[in-house]
Amino acid sequence: MLTTEIFDLLKAKFPRIAKEEGTSAVIIPKELLLEFGRFIKDAPLIFDDLHCVTAIDKKEKIDLVYIFYSNPLQHSLTLKIYLGPEDPKVESLAAIWKSANWLERETYDLFGVTFLNHPDPRRILNPYDWKGYPLRKNYSAPNFIAKPKL
Amino acid sequence: MLRSMNNIITGILSLIKGLIITFNNNFTSATTLQYPDEKKAMTERFRGLIDLYPEKCVACYQCVKACPTACLAMTHKQTDEKKKITNTFTYNIELCCFCGLCQQVCPTGAIYMNKIYEITTYERNKLYINLLNPEKYDEWPHTSPK
């Protein structure tokens, strides 16, 4: 299915979603996430593969990005949720897609996005007692040596 | 019964096949390159240590800018007729990733990668190199043109 077709289908079901400027991503409000996830997992869209979860720190907001892929229909979808920079919280998708478990842990580890009802809400890449969220733009570490700029 | 017998026989045959493979390899000549006695010639594009033709360098800083690890550092002095010559040019092997980006951006071909690959040392400070020094790599065996 083409991206526009997917979007039209989703728009009919969830009127509050929008399309992001410049990209083909779909933006949804964060409270819709679980419902949205359950909808796209089943027919007619069958996004059976949550391919990637990540975040982008845009200073004034944090974009949470989900990339879905459908094996039988071979189409993909990029989903975005805008979160506030202070203590971002969102529902976990781990109950629907198992792959979300580790991907969300990673996002929590690096960006500090808290996933509610996550089965294993620990850090994953950094040591369990690590302080701060390294991929935030305002992060600073004690042993951080910046490359000299020319 | 017949099937299990068959299984046993194919099993034993597979083991014997494996033994034949290793036995054959036992008598093929070794592929070993006996390193300190035999050495392989490095290929034409081999990326060894960074080297410099000081006379060709125009101090354009392209290599320093291109370096992903900041292992090159350079200062220059301005001679009268708008010509720049390098004053210092240091190379820190410790940080180098041998990617060849500096070699590629150099407009005059002054900076290049030589064929030295046997670079082992007891002291770390030997890895901090003044590229303008003509005897900089004398400690390590090499065949590249000087």
Added chain:
Amino acid sequence: MAMMERIPAAGLIQKFPGGKFFLASSEAVLKWGKASSLWPMTFGLACCAIEMIATGASRFDIDRFGAGVFRASPRQCDVLIVAGTICVKMSDCVRRLYAQMPEPKYVMAMGNCAISGGIFYHDTYSVVKGTEALGIPVDVYIPGCPPRPENLLLGLMKLQEKILNEENANNRNI
């Protein structure tokens, strides 16, 4: 001779005719034994580990130097080849592995990451800047990213040379 002084009867042997010669030559034999049988640890951290295996494999064959017995247990190793980037999470582990090795033990820093953090020196928050930053003394530095297997073999030979010429290293004795 320092190594010999630890042997209980060394003083007595020295008094006999030819005793000194005997001690000196036996020390040479001991050093030769130490140098010719350096068993590395099966310990790969990152990219350099692949080159370490390649050094052990048929083409370069580190076993020719008697160093082909890769032991997985630190108790039975002589050389710790730090092959790769040491990260903060891993640093305690590397330190413990070094502590678990019995004396005399040697460390080879293979690759720029193990020497100084290398390519990951700048702009990273989770990389330790080299083996020495962990407090582990390094005997031989093998730069490269990753070093060619020949370079690792040369490093091994340099380490052997160092052991053979060892005078009295106070921290590394029998």
Added chain:
Amino acid sequence: MADLDIKEKKDIFTEEFLINMGPQHPSTHGVLSLELKLDGEMVLECTPHIGYLHRSFEKLAENRTYTQFIPFTDRLDYVASMNNNLGYCMAVENLLKLDITDRAKYIRVIVAELNRIASHLIAIGTFAQDLGAFATPLFYCFREREKIVDIFNEICGNRLTYNYIRIGGVQSDLPKGIEEKIKNFIKYMRSKIDEYDWLLTYNVIFLARAKNIGLLRKDIAINYSVTGPNLRASGVKRDLRKDRPYLVYDKFEFNVPVGVNGDAWDRYKVRIEEMRQSLKIVEQALGSLPQGDPTVKTGRVHKPAAGEAYFRTENPRGELGFYIVSDGSAYPYRLKIRAPSFSNLAVLPELIKDAKIADIVCISGSLDILMGEIDR
């Protein structure tokens, strides 16, 4: 029978114990740490701990120009550097909307497929090593890999970290006479793969160790977002080279080998078959290699317009995705690497049903994980 079991459990006091496998363990392929809960030889629970090689590539990328980051992609999945270069460069080219020449596309296919073979060779060798075939199959695999490394050494001048594929093409054209060497290698490699079949694939001990171990069902694999040979071994025919052909993969004829049961042996077998297919692709690509300039002239500094691109390529370990967000400057604003091994490892706790310690080693070996790209 049932009450006998209960009685035994009451009378004999047994205790589970925890064992830490790794980060330094001969068969965890680097610095993976597995926390195993054991009941004798039986594994009850398995918790992977990762991050021992977390080198913060994604933070680094924010301070490197687009070209400067290519050497770093080499160190991600360090046994398949060419494929990583390829994935990253294609993502950046997508962002730049840059077209490359035909010759460059063919050269990229050749080097990527050769590197796929090299990577699978290591996977097979270490898998056999994990099963206890001490060193011999591994060293055979490395012997063959050295030939590929020699070819790469001639093409780009390095053994492991190639930095050959660049934005807008490749570092430089193929050197003279390399085609002949690659053709010789293909011939040599074909006979060697048959040899592996004799030595390992149908060996009765090997079969006993790997068959029906670590069964990965199709639906679980998809749910965990497992990709690459591991997914195909479970019977899902998903290969980006076929499904969404990038470069010139649509011009070549090759099969996508698929497994039946999704056990460790199938995963191994899919890799063996993929090597054969890769040889086929390289042969075809060499046969129809167009002439011309392999590089497109681009500026030294790439400044893509603000926007984002997500591009996936088929890596030897699965689908490698680069998600690049640009703000219009010479540095990526955010770069996310979707590493295939990361998801492939996440499925490990699902595979350990009724496994013994020896099986854990077998399963983790058959998944062919690589810590460099999991921890990034």
Added chain:
Amino acid sequence: MFTLLNLTNMITTGIAVLGFIAISAMFLIWWERKVSAHIQTRLGPMRVGWHGILQSVADAIKLLLKEDIRPAGADKLVWWLAPFFVVVPSVMAFATIPFGKTLIPKDLNIGVLYILAVSSVCVLGVFMAGWGSNNKYSLLGGIRAAAQIISYEVPLILSMITVVMYANTLSMQKIVESQSHSWNILHPNLALAGLIYITSATAEVNRAPFDIPEAESELVAGFHTEYSGMKFAMFFIGEYTNLFIISAIATTLFFGGWKGPLLPGVIWFLIKTYSIIYILMWIRWTFPRLRVDQLMGFAWKFLTPISFLNLAIAGWLLL
């Protein structure tokens, strides 16, 4: 009577045996490295002596000089004794191995029984090492070793009994004498026994493909994970001495012992023994390792019934 002559005789025999063990173990270690190297199309030790012949000497010197670490939580006495329990029985087993017509330390009339009794003690040492180290990997290795060695003892003994039945004696020397006309291995009944013997003996000394107690890729180094220096060397020597002994017994029981034309008996004996060792090495460097339950299943479900069957057939034939 315990005369002085007897004593000197004992001492010289002891020294000869010990010297032979040391040299043989060192040679075997070097040889194994060479064999594995050539199978892997490489060269193996090359740089000390001719083709690295002195490699094992260097290894031995180095292991002697190594620091001996005792883990803090180790069971001190058990930890200390374990290596001796591995080495001493294998040395004792030499007592009844006939190297030649007269070249036998002591031709006991219960030779086979003696060897079986003595070599069973080894497992105790392995288990003690596993237990005493206070290391989980070692413990697993120890448990595996105990289970494995005891299981494989059954087919091993049954196959040896078949030979004893045919030869009608327990003395090693007389078993050799009974093969004056043809080797036991040429007899179909005993050939099967011989195969069973070699298989279970390989398992008995923990060699690949039955090396699960050490299982480098699973248990790091198995029961000797925590041992360093000289104690580790003792395990090493014990392993290779055991390898020599099982091959020597196989030679004696199935391949006609020291009997052979032209050359002196001892040469024939060594040639045969080292050929068997070579085959075991060849097998080791070819096959993957079995899993622990498959290993036990193989012993109890396959080897033991077959050897019982074989024994029954032998009894029926001899009747």
